[in-house]
Amino acid sequence: MQDKIYDVIIIGAGPAGLSAAIYAGRARLSTLLIEKEKDGGQIVITAEIDNYPGSLLGESGPSLVGRMVEQAERFGAEKVYDTVVEADLLGDIKRLKGKKGEYAARSIIIASGAHPRPIGCIGEKELIGKGVSYCATCDGAFFEDMDIYVIGGGDTAVEEAIYLAKYGRKVTVIHRRDQLRAIKSIQDRAFQNPKLDFMWDCVITQLEGDGILEKMTIKNLKSGKETVIHANEEDGTFGVFCFVGYIPESSLFAKQLDLRNGYIITDDNMHTEIPGVFAAGDIREKSLRQVITAASDGAIAAMEANAYIEGYCLVNAGQTILQQPLAVMHTSPVG
Ligand code: NAP
Numbered sequence: 001m002q003d004k005i006y007d008v009i010i011i012g013a014g015p016a017g018l019s020a021a022i023y024a025g026r027a028r029l030s031t032l033l034i035e036k037e038k039d040g041g042q043i044v045i046t047a048e049i050d051n052y053p054g055s056l057l058g059e060s061g062p063s064l065v066g067r068m069v070e071q072a073e074r075f076g077a078e079k080v081y082d083t084v085v086e087a088d089l090l091g092d093i094k095r096l097k098g099k100k101g102e103y104a105a106r107s108i109i110i111a112s113g114a115h116p117r118p119i120g121c122i123g124e125k126e127l128i129g130k131g132v133s134y135c136a137t138c139d140g141a142f143f144e145d146m147d148i149y150v151i152g153g154g155d156t157a158v159e160e161a162i163y164l165a166k167y168g169r170k171v172t173v174i175h176r177r178d179q180l181r182a183i184k185s186i187q188d189r190a191f192q193n194p195k196l197d198f199m200w201d202c203v204i205t206q207l208e209g210d211g212i213l214e215k216m217t218i219k220n221l222k223s224g225k226e227t228v229i230h231a232n233e234e235d236g237t238f239g240v241f242c243f244v245g246y247i248p249e250s251s252l253f254a255k256q257l258d259l260r261n262g263y264i265i266t267d268d269n270m271h272t273e274i275p276g277v278f279a280a281g282d283i284r285e286k287s288l289r290q291v292i293t294a295a296s297d298g299a300i301a302a303m304e305a306n307a308y309i310e311g312y313c314l315v316n317a318g319q320t321i322l323q324q325p326l327a328v329m330h331t332s333p334v335g
Helices: 015-026 041-045 061-074 136-143 155-164 184-192 291-310
Strands: 005-011 031-035 078-081 084-088 094-098 102-110 114-116 147-151 170-174 196-199 202-208 215-220 226-230 239-242 246-248 277-279 312-314 320-322
Touching: 005 015, 005 094, 005 291, 015 031, 015 041, 015 061, 015 102, 015 291, 031 102, 041 061, 041 136, 102 291, 136 147, 136 155, 136 239, 147 155, 155 170, 155 184, 155 239, 170 202, 277 291
Parallel strands: 005 031, 005 102, 031 078, 102 277, 147 170, 147 239, 170 196
Antiparallel strands: 084 094, 094 102, 114 246, 202 215, 215 226, 312 320
16 A cells, blocks of 8 residues: 555656646645656657647657656656556545556546557558557658558648658558548648658558568458559568557546546546546547647646645636535545
């Protein structure tokens, strides 16, 4: 059993969690950040961030996140690498069980984000890391001067295809419709890139290879025609990069919180329906999932957690009102 009760525990060290840690730390809340893998969430696998205000020209995800981590640590947030496997959110003291330890806090900010959605074809799982990838920055260089295929038509797929064109002999975007979902400015850059090609109305049905990706079958959804693509003889392989959206990391909370399509429902101030439990970033049901909206959510969640702990709530007009009843007021002394 843990012996420390934090003011706030933040689950997930992506832009939402790190911003929450910066704001909670500055508010002098005792703060623990729990991250299961690598700091940064999805932005560590993002080649270039050019729409976060103040980001440097050509700034990479890892570079931006590195500064966020340093800032969160500067404001005193503690950090532990652990995977939370159980969460009891209902009491005044929220309790989490990880693979390595147990943790408790007066409030919780869930910023656990989302992971890449698989395309779901035969052979995909077996060939991950052997030709199939979900991260252009991590794996692009393995396909220098080879053929690369990017699956998806959203902002991520098209931006990462442009990035991968630095490496590949040719990059072909395979999209299931005949129109990209990506915003116009990203589309324009893609259509101007001479190394980019497009296969419309197509999906991959099978990926094959003996220990390495050698062959794939593509189906045209309009004509029904199947095409088999083999690796270039000299290369022996090719790259398939899948960017078809994300799956929220919310299953742990499904029994205690309201979810819609797997995303946690909050109000505009990041409150879930459980007092003292907040959600921030890509795990939330919302319209725009960006680094800037994640950072904004994290800041709001931390300030709301502070207000919850202090025993008041913030309201839109900037007034401060008493919130009754507050679960934390009934909490017996702990520490
Ligand atoms: P997304 O917008 O959900 O796009 C997913 C793409 O994958 C869509 O084109 C979709 O096709 C396709 N797709 C989905 N399931 C598929 C399947 N099973 N097989 C083949 N194709 C499939 O995801 P995203 O591009 O990762 O973007 C996520 C969010 O992050 C968005 O809000 C986006 O705006 C944001 N984002 C912003 C930036 C930026 O501003 N620079 C960069 C990256 C991401 P359909 O189009 O037919 O549905």
